[in-house]
Amino acid sequence: MYSTFSLLLIGILLISIIIYLIVQYVLNEQQLFKLKYALYVSLVMLFAIILPPIFMLHPRNALNIRLSAIGLNPLLRLFGIKYRVDNGQVLDDDKPCVIVANHQSSIDFIGMMYLWPKHIQYCTILAKKELIWAGPFGPSAWLSGIEFVDRKSRQRSIETMKYIVEKLKTKSLRLWVFPEGTRNMSETFLPFKTGAFRTAIEAQIPIVPIVFSSYKPIYNVDKSKNSYYWRRGCVTIKCLEPINTKGMTLDNDLQRLTDMTRKRMMDAYLTIQTNVINDKKH
Numbered sequence: 001m002y003s004t005f006s007l008l009l010i011g012i013l014l015i016s017i018i019i020y021l022i023v024q025y026v027l028n029e030q031q032l033f034k035l036k037y038a039l040y041v042s043l044v045m046l047f048a049i050i051l052p053p054i055f056m057l058h059p060r061n062a063l064n065i066r067l068s069a070i071g072l073n074p075l076l077r078l079f080g081i082k083y084r085v086d087n088g089q090v091l092d093d094d095k096p097c098v099i100v101a102n103h104q105s106s107i108d109f110i111g112m113m114y115l116w117p118k119h120i121q122y123c124t125i126l127a128k129k130e131l132i133w134a135g136p137f138g139p140s141a142w143l144s145g146i147e148f149v150d151r152k153s154r155q156r157s158i159e160t161m162k163y164i165v166e167k168l169k170t171k172s173l174r175l176w177v178f179p180e181g182t183r184n185m186s187e188t189f190l191p192f193k194t195g196a197f198r199t200a201i202e203a204q205i206p207i208v209p210i211v212f213s214s215y216k217p218i219y220n221v222d223k224s225k226n227s228y229y230w231r232r233g234c235v236t237i238k239c240l241e242p243i244n245t246k247g248m249t250l251d252n253d254l255q256r257l258t259d260m261t262r263k264r265m266m267d268a269y270l271t272i273q274t275n276v277i278n279d280k281k282h
Contacts, residue, residue, distance in 0.1 A: 033221075033228040036079060040107070043075055048140035055143040062124040062145035062173060069116035076110050080232035080277070081218070083114050087239040090208060091119035096168045097242060098200040099123065100192075100261060101210040102269065103178035104185050107219060111212055111237060112176070119239075123174035126164070126196075147175075149195075161199055168203045175199065179262075185215065189266055197258045201250055206242035207257065209265045213237075213272040232277040238268050 023032060047068065055064045091099075099120075101108070116123075129150045132138035142148065147164055150156040167173050177196035184190050200207050218233035243261060245253075 029229040029231075030226075033230045036230045040079060040110075043072070044109070045136055047072055048136040052140050052143050055140070059143050060145050062122055064144035065123070065125065065146070066116050066121055068144060069113040072113050073117065076113060079107075079110065079230070081107070081110055082234040082277070083111055083237055084234055085115070085119070085237045085239065086272070087241075088115075088119050088237075090239045090242060091115070091210075094122065094172065096172050096203065096205045097174050097208045098168075098196050098203075098205060099174060099176045099208045099210055100179045100196050100265070101176065102189055102212055102265060103180050103183050104212060104215050105183055105219060105221070107215070108178075108212065111235060115210075115237065120174070120176070122172070123176055124164075124167075125176045126178075151181075157195075161195060165199055165203045168199070168205060179258075185220075187214075189262060189269070192258050192262045194254055194258050197254055197261065198250060200245045201248045201254060201257065204246055204248075206244055207261055208242045209240040209261055209268075211238045211240065211265050211268045211272065213269070213274045215274060217274045217276050234275045234277065236272040236274065238272050240264055240268055 023035075027035065051064075051068060051071070054067065055061075058064065112120075112125075125146045127141065127146050127148050129148045129152075132142060132148050147160065149160045164175060168175060175196075177199075179192035179196050180190040181193045182190070197207065213236040215235065218229075218231040218235075220227050220229050222228070243257070243264075245257065248254075248257060
């Protein structure tokens with residue numbers, strides 16, 4: 001007679017087989033996209049509920065973000081995205097810097113979490129204030145040490161950035177910024193906002209550009225064409241050499257630094273690609 005444990009294992013195995021068969025042979029790409037995205041959001045929200053009691057031990061400490069990455073990464077791998085990091089050693093220096101990256105989608109978060117434990121470690125993220133109202137994610141993100149900026153109020157934005165500059169100087173903290181300011185999956189970057197570069201010049205710390213290859217081969221959300229898919233693949237993350245800001249001034253160098261960084265990142269973006277891992281659904 002089978003034990004309860006054996007029956008449980010058999011049940012889990014049968015359910016797993018049924019789910020696999022449904023995913024592989026029943027769902028189309030759009031349905032599979034919706035399923036994956038729903039699971040992705042649910043997973044992030046679940047961790048946003050679980051982790052705050054741990055964050056409370058060291059509230060607003062950016063090391064909480066690294067702790068989140070360590071917990072999330074084994075589960076985020078299930079979504080089928082792998083990463084190849086080029087020149088990742090430039091991130092291993094633990095000195096303060098401003099990291100700037102292109103912003104394609106909410107799934108950028110998966111790549112960020114991939115980088116955090118090994119390369120990023122003690123770093124905060126600049127996010128728009130609206131995200132603090134994104135369900136349990138917002139308060140959890142605040143507790144983890146993420147910095148929120150009010151883009152609708154110039155005065156409050158300036159005050160936040162001054163506060164961040166002091167933290168970068170005094171705590172050997174690093175800052176991750178998306179200088180495009182919004183998600184963009186077109187073939188060229190949007191104009192960069194100057195906030196990240198202003199911060200780097202005021203703190204006299206380097207800019208470290210990071211470029212994610214285009215997600216288009218594996219991920220797409222195009223409502224106008226009703227095109228949705230989330231495939232398995234390998235994204236390239238290219239880390240560029242730091243740009244020194246020592247001696248730069250806002251009056252003389254802010255726009256030049258912004259434009260130069262964007263050009264270097266765009267040039268790198270055109271040389272890297274995302275590779276699809278063979279999948280019968282496309």
